[in-house]
Amino acid sequence: MGDGERAWSVLKSQLSPSRTYANLFDAHPPFQIDGNFGAAAGICEMLAHSRRGEIRLLPALSRALSTGRVSGLRLRGGIELDMEWSEGNVQRARLKSTREQTVLIRSNAGMQKVALRAGDWTTVI
Numbered sequence: 675m676g677d678g679e680r681a682w683s684v685l686k687s688q689l690s691p692s693r694t695y696a697n698l699f700d701a702h703p704p705f706q707i708d709g710n711f712g713a714a715a716g717i718c719e720m721l722a723h724s725r726r727g728e729i730r731l732l733p734a735l736s737r738a739l740s741t742g743r744v745s746g747l748r749l750r751g752g753i754e755l756d757m758e759w760s761e762g763n764v765q766r767a768r769l770k771s772t773r774e775q776t777v778l779i780r781s782n783a784g785m786q787k788v789a790l791r792a793g794d795w796t797t798v799i
Contacts, residue, residue, distance in 0.1 A: 682738050720733070722747055725750060727777055729778070732781065740759075779799075
């Protein structure tokens with residue numbers, strides 16, 4: 675974590691034609707679903723790393739992905755994330771939780787504790 679260029683290099687290698695078919699299935703014989711899930715999980719972890727009570731936004735963002743957005747990303751703790759970023763910095767982020775909880779958000783904007791209410795969107799940046 676924290677090395678976006680290395681994460682991008684590994685992801686590009688995983689998605690190369692010799693390792694991933696055009697339908698995005700893992701090309702390793704015999705077929706193994708863990709390769710497919712692992713690549714998708716890697717992308718998610720580049721964008722948001724979550725553990726109990728803490729969320730890091732853009733912890734391993736590559737310059738190749740310096741601008742973008744994601745919506746509906748599921749995080750640990752029953753949390754959903756919508757986020758937009760530009761030039762590697764979070765521009766907007768909002769969270770929705772399945773239950774009341776307080777989480778620590780870490781991003782380029784700093785750290786903040788945020789109280790989430792069940793079922794409500796909360797803008798954090």
